[in-house]
Amino acid sequence: MEKKSVDSLDYMNAFEISSGSRTKPLHLLARLHIRNWKKLSLAFIFFILRTSPLWLLPIVTANIINIITYPDKYSMAYFWSNLIIIILVTALNVPTHVMYIRYMSSAVRHVEAGLRSTLIRKLQKLSLSYHGDLNAGKIQSKVLRDVEQVDFLSRQIILSVLPACINLVAITALTLVYSWYVAVFFVFLVPIAVVLVRFYRAKITKYNRELRTNIEKMSGEVSETVEMIPVTRAHGLEENEIKKVDHALEGIRIAGLRIDAIEAKFGALGWVFFQFFQVVCLFFTAGLAYMGYMKIGDIMMYQGFFTMMVGYVSQIMNIYPNLMKGFESLYSVSEVLNSDNLEAYNGERKLDAVQGDFQFNEVYFRYEDSEKHAVEKFSLHVRSGEKIGIVGESGAGKSTILNLIIGFYKPQKGQILIDGVPMSELSMKDYRQSLAIVLQNNILFSGTIRENITYGLDDVSDERLQQAVWMANLQDVVRDLPEGMDTSIGEHGGKLSGGQKQRIAIARALVRNPKIIVLDEATSALDNISEKHVQQAMEQLIQGRTTFIVAHRLSTVRNVDRIVVMKKGRIVEVGTYDELMAKQGYFYQMKSS
Numbered sequence: 307m308e309k310k311s312v313d314s315l316d317y318m319n320a321f322e323i324s325s326g327s328r329t330k331p332l333h334l335l336a337r338l339h340i341r342n343w344k345k346l347s348l349a350f351i352f353f354i355l356r357t358s359p360l361w362l363l364p365i366v367t368a369n370i371i372n373i374i375t376y377p378d379k380y381s382m383a384y385f386w387s388n389l390i391i392i393i394l395v396t397a398l399n400v401p402t403h404v405m406y407i408r409y410m411s412s413a414v415r416h417v418e419a420g421l422r423s424t425l426i427r428k429l430q431k432l433s434l435s436y437h438g439d440l441n442a443g444k445i446q447s448k449v450l451r452d453v454e455q456v457d458f459l460s461r462q463i464i465l466s467v468l469p470a471c472i473n474l475v476a477i478t479a480l481t482l483v484y485s486w487y488v489a490v491f492f493v494f495l496v497p498i499a500v501v502l503v504r505f506y507r508a509k510i511t512k513y514n515r516e517l518r519t520n521i522e523k524m525s526g527e528v529s530e531t532v533e534m535i536p537v538t539r540a541h542g543l544e545e546n547e548i549k550k551v552d553h554a555l556e557g558i559r560i561a562g563l564r565i566d567a568i569e570a571k572f573g574a575l576g577w578v579f580f581q582f583f584q585v586v587c588l589f590f591t592a593g594l595a596y597m598g599y600m601k602i603g604d605i606m607m608y609q610g611f612f613t614m615m616v617g618y619v620s621q622i623m624n625i626y627p628n629l630m631k632g633f634e635s636l637y638s639v640s641e642v643l644n645s646d647n648l649e650a651y652n653g654e655r656k657l658d659a660v661q662g663d664f665q666f667n668e669v670y671f672r673y674e675d676s677e678k679h680a681v682e683k684f685s686l687h688v689r690s691g692e693k694i695g696i697v698g699e700s701g702a703g704k705s706t707i708l709n710l711i712i713g714f715y716k717p718q719k720g721q722i723l724i725d726g727v728p729m730s731e732l733s734m735k736d737y738r739q740s741l742a743i744v745l746q747n748n749i750l751f752s753g754t755i756r757e758n759i760t761y762g763l764d765d766v767s768d769e770r771l772q773q774a775v776w777m778a779n780l781q782d783v784v785r786d787l788p789e790g791m792d793t794s795i796g797e798h799g800g801k802l803s804g805g806q807k808q809r810i811a812i813a814r815a816l817v818r819n820p821k822i823i824v825l826d827e828a829t830s831a832l833d834n835i836s837e838k839h840v841q842q843a844m845e846q847l848i849q850g851r852t853t854f855i856v857a858h859r860l861s862t863v864r865n866v867d868r869i870v871v872m873k874k875g876r877i878v879e880v881g882t883y884d885e886l887m888a889k890q891g892y893f894y895q896m897k898s899s
């Protein structure tokens with residue numbers, strides 16, 4: 307049951323149809339809401355019931371004035387029936403309004419939650435290079451602010467624009483029933499509104515985009531600044547960081563001012579036009595009554611209708627700038643949802659049991675925005691269970707090889723085969739379940755030690771967990787903590803030492819019992835005892851598994867089966883530690899320098 311309700315939050319299909327060409331925002335909004343059409347239809351019915359007293363009131367007012375002005379033409383029964391009808395219909399407003407809001411809100415809130423969920427789903431599918439370009443702050447701004455704006459947009463349309471349009475049609479129809487020439491006079495309002503909107507639309511759209519991109523920029527700056535606080539303080543660069551954020555805030559201030567100014571002009575002009583028009587209407591109907599074409603009470607009715615019409619047209623025009631903001635946010639969200647910069651691989655094949663045999667055939671890889679290859683002509687066969695050390699100077703392409711092994715990136719030329727199957731055919735989700743990664747920046751999250759180790763695994767027995775803790779040399783750490791395994795480790799493991807963090811990452815890898823291990827040795831120096839602990843944990847981890855270790859300290863690779871020495875993306879030497887030392891080549895030079 308729960309799964310079903312979670313599934314239903316996926317709104318991707320509303321965007322899938324639109325990918326490629328840019329869909330009009332109103333179409334997109336309609337597609338988002340079409341799934342909840344039953345609730346929206348019910349909301350619409352209750353809306354009509356709720357609003358009907360508004361249409362009746364001017365008619366009843368006209369009737370009462372006419373009864374009093376011309377008592378000989380009307381009976382008292384007519385007077386009382388008018389009163390009873392308006393009281394009854396007005397009293398109905400309470401239940402009908404509650405029902406209208408309940409159905410409407412339920413539909414709109416579903417879309418709001420759905421949009422956020424769809425964004426998160428999409429972010430999990432987008433390639434790492436896409437994530438590299440879009441920082442966490444910008445994504446947050448889209449998931450929080452932009453979705454909120456879209457929710458606001460839906461509410462504005464359902465609560466204000468649609469009701470105003472329905473009311474306008476209803477009032478025009480009622481006026482037509484009574485007098486066609488007054489109706490024609492009313493209809494003149496629309497072109498005035500259209501001309502005003504057309505005149506300001508381009509500017510409002512432009513300034514909204516400016517504001518939105520400035521807010522995203524600021525959000526990015528803030529999240530980066532917060533992350534950098536320890537480094538900033540350590541270097542005494544607080545003022546520089548404050549200036550950077552201030553600069554982004556200044557951008558928002560100016561863009562916001564521009565928007566406010568243009569909205570003020572637009573709103574005020576509309577108001578003045580419509581006030582003039584209302585006065586003209588009064589004189590027009592009064593003139594008709596003066597000439598005997600209209601009863602006095604009817605002036606009140608038309609004036610009532612016209613006041614309502616002006617009210618509704620102004621209502622639409624006043625929220626028009628907000629609608630534009632909402633459309634801009636919808637565009638911002640669809641920018642991510644329509645992106646086709648997806649994960650590099652989309653194969654489906656599952657291996658029965660991954661053995662961990664790797665064949666690299668003349669692999670070439672270049673990052674998207676880079677001119678030169680980070681990896682060139684990389685050929686290597688790695689047997690199942692073999693331990694490979696990868697060494698080379700900074701920028702030689704070591705981490706890139708690891709990323710290619712994990713499948714984060716796909717070679718532009720050449721091929722990588724796993725157990726004889728090209729990576730492009732493999733289901734990455736399935737393949738990565740046989741793989742454990744311990745990277746330079748071990749990504750820990752703000753849960754407990756237990757949660758961090760068992761991350762993503764549903765049922766890990768206590769025995770298996772204890773074994774992983776023991777193998778990762780963590781038992782002393784856990785014992786000394788106040789709540790043992792259930793101690794919270796702070797954001798990104800902030801309450802732990804570098805060595806402890808690494809051992810937690812190793813325990814996380816161990817508990818998965820993977821066939822392949824990818825290790826990026828930490829560059830940060832650990833003290834001797836800590837390093838020994840980590841070293842022991844690593845030895846436990848790599849036993850019996852195909853292992854790729856990027857080593858920064860050459861002593862780390864002493865015991866691996868083969869060392870691959872890289873330079874400028876190419877393999878320059880391959881061999882055991884002793885062979886390479888005896889050869890006195892590049893590795894020997896690196897070791898001696």
Ligand SMILES: Nc1ncnc2c1ncn2[C@@H]1O[C@H](COP(=O)(O)OP(=O)(O)OP(=O)(O)O)[C@@H](O)[C@H]1O
Nearest residue numbers: 438673675676680699700701702703704705706707
């Ligand atoms: N995301 C990226 N976009 C563009 N170029 C990149 C990216 N990541 C790495 N590079 C470039 O690719 C080359 C290889 O980088 P890589 O990180 O693989 O080197 P490395 O040997 O792991 O270096 P280090 O030991 O310093 O971590 C470098 O020239 C680097 O500047």
